[in-house]
Amino acid sequence: MWIYEKKLQHPVKIAKCDPAMAKIIITQLGGPDGELGASMRYLNQRYAMPNDKVKATLTDIGTEELAHMEMVASIVHQLTRNLSMSEIEKSGFAPYFVDHTVGIYPVDANGVPWTAATIQSTGDPIADLHEDMGAEQKARKTYDNILNLCDDPDVRDVIKFLREREIVHYQRFGESLEHILENLNSKNYYAFNPAFIPKK
């Protein structure tokens, strides 16, 4: 089960509003490589894992992703404070505004709602961990692109922190994959799904 702690993992304090930037950054909440998808992917993949270390890793990273979701939402929230109607119209924020005002809703940068179709849980630990390593790289890529688009040091500080975490998670998933491969049954030479051996 989960408990909530009333703090952010890394502080978010953004002085200057920027609805155009909010519209870009929200993709890390509800986009294809965002934190909501990361969390759902890892927490749902745990059940098929045959190995306790990997179960722990997915639990801990999946939990951290929930905290990252809150950080990305905090950035978007702070970037859309005290807006005038003309700022909303000029920044391209109006299409989001008309549906969600300045509430937080998980969409990508084009306004497409989050979908579980962007994640997988295959029931095969080898396939899942390869996906997880890919997912961390794809999230890192999105943070790189945000850093290329964003000059505000208050925003960049948080994005850089989140980017670093993707790299650490990638490392842990790589170790998890190695762990699974090292512990394959010696007869399983071709690395068939070690989590599902059909009953004879």
Add this chain to the structure above:
Amino acid sequence: MSEQKTLLSRIATCDFILAETAMFLDTHPNCTEALGFYKKHLEMRKKAAEEYSEKFGMLRHEDYAGQTSWQWTEGPWPWEYEEV
């Protein structure tokens, strides 16, 4: 029931009482009766959790108490079916 299961069930009972009471307090923050009820079960929870982690290992990372290895990774995990 094993001592471990008894303790775990006591913690789960306390946790449910705490969650339910906290939710009530969210909309009734000045209810002294509910505050007292929360405090009583919080103490029970702390005592049970302390005893559990001393005897059977970690329920959360912060239960680590200087053991020579990171027991967090040791099964069984809560979603697993256990025989008996």
